[in-house]
Amino acid sequence: xxxxxxxxxxxxxxxxxxxxxxxxxxxxxxxxxxxxxxxxxxxxxxxxxxxxxxxxxxxxxxxxxxxxxxxxxxxxxxxxxxxxxxxxxxxxxxxxxxxxxxxxxxxxxxxxxxxxxxxxxxxxxxxxxxxxxxxxxxxxxxxxxxxxxxxxxxxxxxxxxxxxxxxxxxxxxxxxxxxxxxxxxxxxxxxxxxxxxxxxxxxxxxxxxxxxxxxxxxxxxxxxxxxxxxxxxxxxxxxxxxxxxxxxxxxxxxxxxxxxxxxxxxxxxxxxxxxxxxxxxxxxxxxxxxxxxxxxxxxxxxxxxxxxxxxxxxxxxxxxxxxxxxxxxxxxxxxxxxxxxxxxxxxxxxxxxxxxxxxxxxxxxxxxxxxxxxxxxxxxxxxxxxxxxxxxxxxxxxxxxxxxxxxxxxxxxxxxxxxxxxxxxxxxxxxxxxxxxxxxxxxxxxxxxxxxxxxxxxxxxxxxxxxxxxxxxx
Ligand SMILES: Cc1cc2nc3c(=O)[nH]c(=O)nc-3n(C[C@H](O)[C@H](O)[C@H](O)COP(=O)(O)OP(=O)(O)OC[C@H]3O[C@@H](n4cnc5c(N)ncnc54)[C@H](O)[C@@H]3O)c2cc1C
Ligand SMILES: NC(=O)c1ccc[n+]([C@@H]2O[C@H](COP(=O)([O-])OP(=O)(O)OC[C@H]3O[C@@H](n4cnc5c(N)ncnc54)[C@H](O)[C@@H]3O)[C@@H](O)[C@H]2O)c1
Numbered sequence: 001x002x003x004x005x006x007x008x009x010x011x012x013x014x015x016x017x018x019x020x021x022x023x024x025x026x027x028x029x030x031x032x033x034x035x036x037x038x039x040x041x042x043x044x045x046x047x048x049x050x051x052x053x054x055x056x057x058x059x060x061x062x063x064x065x066x067x068x069x070x071x072x073x074x075x076x077x078x079x080x081x082x083x084x085x086x087x088x089x090x091x092x093x094x095x096x097x098x099x100x101x102x103x104x105x106x107x108x109x110x111x112x113x114x115x116x117x118x119x120x121x122x123x124x125x126x127x128x129x130x131x132x133x134x135x136x137x138x139x140x141x142x143x144x145x146x147x148x149x150x151x152x153x154x155x156x157x158x159x160x161x162x163x164x165x166x167x168x169x170x171x172x173x174x175x176x177x178x179x180x181x182x183x184x185x186x187x188x189x190x191x192x193x194x195x196x197x198x199x200x201x202x203x204x205x206x207x208x209x210x211x212x213x214x215x216x217x218x219x220x221x222x223x224x225x226x227x228x229x230x231x232x233x234x235x236x237x238x239x240x241x242x243x244x245x246x247x248x249x250x251x252x253x254x255x256x257x258x259x260x261x262x263x264x265x266x267x268x269x270x271x272x273x274x275x276x277x278x279x280x281x282x283x284x285x286x287x288x289x290x291x292x293x294x295x296x297x298x299x300x301x302x303x304x305x306x307x308x309x310x311x312x313x314x315x316x317x318x319x320x321x322x323x324x325x326x327x328x329x330x331x332x333x334x335x336x337x338x339x340x341x342x343x344x345x346x347x348x349x350x351x352x353x354x355x356x357x358x359x360x361x362x363x364x365x366x367x368x369x370x371x372x373x374x375x376x377x378x379x380x381x382x383x384x385x386x387x388x389x390x391x392x393x394x395x396x397x398x399x400x401x402x403x404x405x406x407x408x409x410x411x412x413x414x415x416x417x418x419x420x421x422x423x424x425x426x427x428x429x430x431x432x433x434x435x436x437x438x439x440x441x442x443x444x445x446x447x448x449x450x451x452x453x454x455x456x457x458x459x460x461x462x463x464x465x466x467x468x469x470x471x472x473x474x
Contacts, residue, residue, distance in 0.1 A: 004030045006332055007123060007137035008325075009115040009276070012040020013318040014309030015143030016099060018325035023106040027333050030135065031103065032125050034114040034275075038103070041145045041310070042318045043095045045165040050185075051349050052091045053168070054192050056084050063195050063351065064413070067388030071228075079196060081170050088168065111135075117280040120302050139332035142291065142300075142307040143325055144276065146269035146316070149288075154241050154265050160248045161241060161263045164189065174198055174262035178250050180238055182209035184348055186266035191351040194230050201231040201258055203238060203250065210348070214360040214409040216395060221354060221411050224391055241265070271311045281305060297336070298328035306332055320344055341427040347416035352391065355419035358407030358426045361397055370400040374432075374456025378412050381451065382443035389413060394448040396422065396435070398456050403431040403463060414445050421449055432456055433463055 005027035008015040015031055016038075022029045035044065042048060058064060060083060062075040076083065103110055111133065113125040123140065125133045148163035150156060158166050164185050175198060179190040182204035194200045202209075209232075210218050225232060237253045241263055248263040271289030278284060282302050285291055291307040293300055298308045306328040309321035323340055330337040348354040364371045378384035378392030392412020399406055408422025425434050435453025440446050 001134050001136055002030075003136035003138075004028050004109075005138050006030075006141060006329060007032065007115075007135060007139075008141045008143055008329075009123075010040060010143035010145055010272075010309070011035075011038040011099070011110075012042045012143060012145050012309060012321065014145075014321040014325035014328075015040065015141065016102070016325070017322040018141050018143060018308065018329035019108045020102060020106050021326045021329040022333050023108045025330070025333050025335055028109075029107075030109045030111060030137075032111045032113060032115040032123070034112070036112075037096050038099050038110065039092075039096050040143075041147075042321075043092060043099070045168060047318045048091060048095055049088055049168050050164075050188055050192075052088045053084055054188070054349055054351065056087045057192050057196050058351065060084075061195055061197075065388070067390055079173065081172055084173075085168075114275050116275060116277045118277075120281040120304055137304075139304050139306065141298075141325065141328050141332065142273075142276070142305065142311060143309045143321075144272040144311050146289070146310040147272050148265075149268045149270050150265070151267075155243055156265070157243060160243060160246065160261065161265065164264065164266050167264060170262070174260065176260035177201070177262045177264060178203060178248070178258050178260045179264045179266060180241075180250070181265070181267035182206075182232070182234075183266060183268060184210070185269075186264065188348065188350050189264055189266065190230065191225065194225070194228060195351045199229070199260075201233065201260065203233045203236055203252065203258070205235070205237045207235045209234070210354070212346070212360075213348075213354060213356055214395065214407070215362055217354060217356070217393075217409045217411045220391075220393055221350070221352065224352060224411075269310070269316075273311060296327075296339070297331045298324055299331065304332075315344075315346065317344075317346065343423060343426045345416075345419045345423050347419065349416065352412050353415040354409075354411045355415040356407070356409045357419050357423040358405070359397065360407060360409065361395075364397055364406055369406065371397050371406060372400055372456050372460050373397050374435075374452035374454070374459075376448035376451035376455060378445060378448060381445055381447045383445050383447065386443060387413065387445075392445075392448075394418065394452050396449070396452045396456060398432045398460065400460065403433065403460070405430055405432070405434075410448075418445060418448070421446060431463075432460065 006022045006029045008019045008031045011033040060076045113127040116124045179186045179202045239251045242249045250258045273285040273289045298306045308324035308328045310316045327337045345357040376394045378389045395409045397407040
């Protein structure tokens with residue numbers, strides 16, 4: 001029986017980063033992956049495919065040029081599902097190739113099959129042909145991720161009623177679509193298909209969407225979606241979903257009946273822990289298949305077993321999963337990592353993008369911190385004029401007492417890139433003066449930071465600097 005210092009189950013962002021980190025520390029590492037290719041949800045059905053689809057949709061529709069040439073402008077008149085898929089396959093091949101090369105360079109061993117616990121340090125790997133290999137692990141990292149939540153009362157048919165994995169396989173672009181669930185996945189796909197001129201309706205049981213985002217940003221975003229004729233139905237629960245002559249019908253609890261060519265059910269995800277036989281190692285998942293860990297070490301209740309990535313719940317991002325995997329691996333092999341910086345960014349690749357880092361205005365109020373905001377609209381920047389942008393805004397929140405940046409919130413073109421300037425200032429504990437006193441490239445959208453900084457400065461006034469007596473020459 002082969003034995004390893006660290007066995008990583010799952011090759012998504014958490015597993016991949018963990019395996020390479022442990023290998024760099026000269027440990028014997030094995031990655032077990034049940035999928036046909038390494039990369040996890042992130043590469044095959046999640047982050048990379050959805051972002052590639054978004055980029056293709058924006059390029060082929062000419063979306064970014066519509067500010068100049070009008071809403072009817074298109075780069076390609078008839079866009080097919082194959083047009084969208086073509087770029088996807090090239091991107092995915094490249095991602096897998098890079099990852100396999102990383103594993104090979106770092107001598108991370110790989111095994112294809114489904115991992116199941118025999119006991120806390122023994123794992124069976126069942127291959128596709130039924131062969132079972134037994135391995136021994138000093139430590140194990142569960143980086144098994146999640147899969148779409150598919151309740152039994154929804155008649156999924158992989159054609160007109162689908163989940164977010166199946167959307168990548170559609171044969172034709174639907175003319176109309178109902179998206180159930182206004183979470184990040186639902187909203188990203190809803191806005192991408194709306195950009196492709198699909199008539200989109202979103203149904204969400206809560207009274208609003210994206211509750212963890214600053215309310216003012218969500219309001220601006222919501223206005224933009226409604227302005228382009230997307231239907232957003234909040235506070236309504238779905239009673240039933242039915243197939244209907246090649247279409248689908250969604251009946252809401254209030255009696256409203258919606259019909260569309262396609263329904264995307266995007267009401268959350270569940271941890272992929274069902275195949276692990278957790279009972280054999282003394283662990284138990286919650287009712288959504290998720291595992292509890294120590295948030296500093298990612299150790300589960302069983303000391304030699306760690307869990308990281310989506311299987312441990314919020315924030316469920318590829319970016320944070322990688323970092324969690326790295327921290328877990330270091331702890332598992334006895335080389336603990338330093339605490340990560342306090343603030344990480346969150347990027348929602350909807351059309352338009354949203355990105356945020358630090359506290360929202362609602363959180364600042366809740367904590368009783370005296371504050372002031374500065375806002376810039378992209379149309380106030382010269383780069384915005386050049387790009388034909390009439391939407392997009394950047395908001396910063398500052399402490400009145402310390403003048404430190406507390407949060408940065410952006411909606412609009414380039415938001416997910418722009419946010420990193422604010423993130424750096426936040427984590428380096430910078431103040432309003434950084435934005436007011438620094439020179440930014442011109443013309444850029446980053447100039448919005450300067451404009452928002454000046455907007456806050458106009459309300460907060462000058463920094464009161466006590467006069468310092470010049471020191472005598474030493
Ligand atoms: C549609 C969509 C869009 C997203 N967009 C973004 C985005 O823009 N930015 C972002 O940061 N995040 C995004 N995410 C989230 C991101 O994909 C996840 O946070 C990330 O993939 C989680 O990584 P992970 O390592 O936890 O596991 P995953 O990527 O979920 O990978 C888990 C792997 O474990 C394998 N596995 C499971 N069980 C077993 C077993 N028993 N034996 C062997 N192998 C097993 C699976 O086959 C899978 O390959 C998106 C997710 C989705 C679904
Ligand atoms: N850009 C990104 O970073 C990105 C993109 C996509 C996904 N993700 C991650 O993937 C995770 C999963 O995303 P998600 O959108 O599937 O889940 P989610 O939990 O974010 O959203 C699910 C939504 O569905 C609604 N809902 C729940 N039950 C419902 C029901 N029965 N009927 C109708 N609506 C219902 C919820 O109120 C919620 O708004 C997220 O945590 C997110 O962080 C990240």
